[in-house]
Amino acid sequence: MEFSLIKEFFGWRDAVDILGLTLFFYLFIRFLYAAKGLYLLRVIILFGLLWTSAEVLNLATLSWIFEKLWTILLFALIVIFQPEIRRTLANIGRRTKVLKIKEYEERSIDRLVRACRFMAERQIGALIVIEREQNIEDLLEGCIYIDAYISAELIITIFYPLTPLHDGAIVIRDDRIAFASCVLPLSKNPELPKRYGTRHRAAVGITELSDAVAIVVSEETGEISVAVEGNLEKILDPELLKDKLFSLLGVKHES
Template sequence: MEIFEFISYKDILDILGVSAIVYAVLYFLRITRGIQILKGLLLITVVWVVALLLDLKAVSTIFEKFWTVGLFSLVVIFQPEIRKTLSRLGQATKLSTSSSVEERMVERIVRACSFMSERQIGALIVIERNQDLEPILEGCIRLDAIVSVELLITLFDPLAPLHDGAVVIKGDRIAYASCVLPLSKSPDIPKKYGTRHRAGLGISEESDAVAVIVSEETGEISVAVGGKLHRNLDPENLKLLLLKELGVSKALSNYLPSIDRLHPPKAKGD
């Protein structure tokens, strides 16, 4: 066809680049509050065009000033979403620890959570994956300690000075304790869940981290990942889910007959 004689590879790359940008913008709008705001902007644009066609100078001038201020307003409105998107785009790829080390770490986390669940000791354990969590953590106490059952239980003991907050694990080390996490603003969280569950969901929404939550009121074990909450996990299901999310495929293969148990039934009344 003759049209291809006038199109170079640079033009194709240019078209693909524009398509990627448009797709990214539309996807960003879809997963945020942008669709509602976009509808409002389209309505304002229509009114502005009509004002220009009818030569309404005062109205046209107001709308011209509005666009200048509007750009700064959009940055303020979308600040949380922009920060989240940029942090994910800029996340560093890290060297993962060996499967055997991760399996031992998971085993220790499960044992500690099982102990605390039986005694209704509240806990929030965040496991960092690819995305660096430091930019979104606040008030942390640096530890750099080996992950052990005894230390995890001690950190969340109600009488311990560091129990109020999250423990963050980097690789096979407990990096921080008593961390303040961003809270989820999702309206879908059941009212029976408090700050600890909102913080676990919040960090899973802001990053690719996995958050293990033990309820102080009921002893229920939950895992927040990707903005979703897996509830009512027994120790075996907790181990399966953590192995799956951390990509410990070799260890996970030993539990394939029970893989369907990764989706436990909902609690009564939920």
């Protein structure tokens, strides 16, 4: 008698409804925890399939949740995935806007490389961001306006420990040092090695959101690295750094 009552009031649709509800909360918690680009696509697809299945199978509880809470979920997606959304919009803007191409001279690259060599040999930490086509000013915080010619001495002085501007990045634009002491967005890429500190994560972060080139000199090891498009590459020799910058910035050797 009791089994027949249970069977009458609890059918297979109710079991599927409960399983779907459990899957919904599991995905939602995972989505709060992970919050990464590729995972975002998977979550949206799974949520869409879950919602569609709930409607097709007439699962009352799950359908009610999706119908009543879709605006909250949409707002949560926008807030939690704000870095990914911002990155996407930046990439769209980079493809659609008429962008000014920055021009750099060989002598400026030589001075940059000389400064990096000096700081690497003495393990002076540094972070140098070079604009290419995209203006990155809206991605920066706390900058001090400089607008000075590029010189190895000035770059070394800025990053020398205990000086007022050493903690932060310098930004080079149109063959000039435009800003110093800039705070950059940090990368949230979980695949970055844990040994990378704030400078390296900032270098990767700014290149994930723009087409800029970032140079990092490690304070711990003196190693030089270059970040482009979210990828960080260790440079074993300053001459290789010069060739790398020539290639990335479209600089031709003077005859």
